[in-house]
Amino acid sequence: MPMSSSIRLGIVGAGAIGNVHMNTFGRIPGVYLAGVTDAYLPQAEQRAKEHTISVVYQSPQHMFEDPAIDAVVIGVPNKYHAPLAVEALKHGKHVLLEKPMANDAESARTILQAKEESGKVLMMAHQMRWSGIARALKHHIDKGELGRIYNAKTGWFRKKGIPGWGSWFTRMEESGGGPLIDIGVHMLDLTLYLMGNPKPVSVFGTTYAEFGPQRKGIGTWGTPNWDGYYDVEDLATALIKMDNGSTLSLEVSWAAHSAGLPEEPFVNLMGTEAGISLVGEKATFVTHAFDQVIESEIKPLEGEEDRTMLSKHFVECIRENKEPITSALSGYTNNRILSAIYQSSRTGHEVKLDWN
Numbered sequence: 494m495p496m497s498s499s500i501r502l503g504i505v506g507a508g509a510i511g512n513v514h515m516n517t518f519g520r521i522p523g524v525y526l527a528g529v530t531d532a533y534l535p536q537a538e539q540r541a542k543e544h545t546i547s548v549v550y551q552s553p554q555h556m557f558e559d560p561a562i563d564a565v566v567i568g569v570p571n572k573y574h575a576p577l578a579v580e581a582l583k584h585g586k587h588v589l590l591e592k593p594m595a596n597d598a599e600s601a602r603t604i605l606q607a608k609e610e611s612g613k614v615l616m617m618a619h620q621m622r623w624s625g626i627a628r629a630l631k632h633h634i635d636k637g638e639l640g641r642i643y644n645a646k647t648g649w650f651r652k653k654g655i656p657g658w659g660s661w662f663t664r665m666e667e668s669g670g671g672p673l674i675d676i677g678v679h680m681l682d683l684t685l686y687l688m689g690n691p692k693p694v695s696v697f698g699t700t701y702a703e704f705g706p707q708r709k710g711i712g713t714w715g716t717p718n719w720d721g722y723y724d725v726e727d728l729a730t731a732l733i734k735m736d737n738g739s740t741l742s743l744e745v746s747w748a749a750h751s752a753g754l755p756e757e758p759f760v761n762l763m764g765t766e767a768g769i770s771l772v773g774e775k776a777t778f779v780t781h782a783f784d785q786v787i788e789s790e791i792k793p794l795e796g797e798e799d800r801t802m803l804s805k806h807f808v809e810c811i812r813e814n815k816e817p818i819t820s821a822l823s824g825y826t827n828n829r830i831l832s833a834i835y836q837s838s839r840t841g842h843e844v845k846l847d848w849n
């Protein structure tokens with residue numbers, strides 16, 4: 494039974510990430526796992542047993558209509574993020590939404606609008622911002638140690654990492670894209686945050702599908718469906734220009750013939766006073782002194798693991814009626830850039846982003 498002050502949380506989507514959220518929120522004080530639902534009900538029933546959740550809802554709609562639910566976590570294929578998040582907000586629920594916010598910018602905008610109308614919390618689940626090393630980087634940046642960040646380079650080069658070939662992951666209609674929208678969105682989110690959230694004004698990008706259509710480069714995440722199909726990219730490259738003149742280049746792949754490029758997530762920030770290079774969990778601070786290049790290691794800040802911190806932040810935002818650091822606006826901004834990259838790739842032209 495929940496304590497009277499507990500946040501009664503419902504989980505929409507009992508797949509891989511839904512299970513991660515159930516594990517994490519199950520350990521957060523002041524949260525009561527009140528219900529779970531999934532389009533495939535036996536999956537929800539199984540998770541309910543594993544996590545001792547008493548209510549299995551027949552559908553997300555049933556969950557949203559129940560006054561015994563205060564907040565929901567949405568962890569379903571990207572296509573359903575917008576309709577479910579909008580519906581949950583309309584029913585007065587706070588929402589923790591998996592990334593990407595939506596499968597395109599237009600759908601993401603509907604969530605932003607619903608969030609503004611509802612007055613509820615809408616938080617994006619970008620756990621990378623909460624890692625000890627990302628927090629350490631932010632700490633150095635906020636102290637002004639980098640000066641003005643004028644260029645950044647970020648990405649993630651998986652060489653053989655196509656998730657769930659043929660499943661929703663590789664079908665444009667359900668996912669909205671390949672590695673760009675799957676892992677690129679994490680890198681975009683983290684780098685924009687570290688750059689101080691400058692406003693993106695123009696985007697040039699190209700995407701390629703060289704491995705997936707040939708059923709090559711298959712990774713271990715997700716279950717393949719060999720009756721399915723593959724119509725998303727497997728590599729994307731883009732240059733984004735900001736209103737303050739700074740630039741960000743983003744390159745991601747699920748599969749590629751590459752050696753020497755980091756298979757782990759990386760971020761390079763180049764500032765007027767110093768730079769930071771992050772590869773995986775290892776970060777280096779770079780500056781010049783006495784005409785020499787000086788490098789030193791940055792240690793992660795201490796604290797709980799990233800998903801625990803993310804979940805606690807969600808709870809804190811609900812209790813204190815605060816805007817999450819991974820706000821709806823940040824999710825929408827990410828989606829606008831992603832959609833512009835796909836558009837640029839289709840047309841071969843730069844896409845200007847108008848924010849009026």
Ligand SMILES: NC(=O)c1ccc[n+]([C@@H]2O[C@H](COP(=O)([O-])OP(=O)(O)OC[C@H]3O[C@@H](n4cnc5c(N)ncnc54)[C@H](O)[C@@H]3O)[C@@H](O)[C@H]2O)c1
Nearest residue numbers: 506507508509510511531532533568569570571573591592
């Ligand atoms: N933050 C991260 O690092 C991270 C990691 C993995 C996945 N994700 C995101 O989480 C989401 C789900 O990914 P996953 O790996 O758990 O996928 P998954 O395929 O393992 O699980 C998705 C679940 O959603 C259910 N579902 C499908 N449509 C539904 C609907 N309309 N209503 C209710 N349930 C529905 C499916 O039956 C399935 O059980 C995606 O948006 C993905 O991008 C985020």
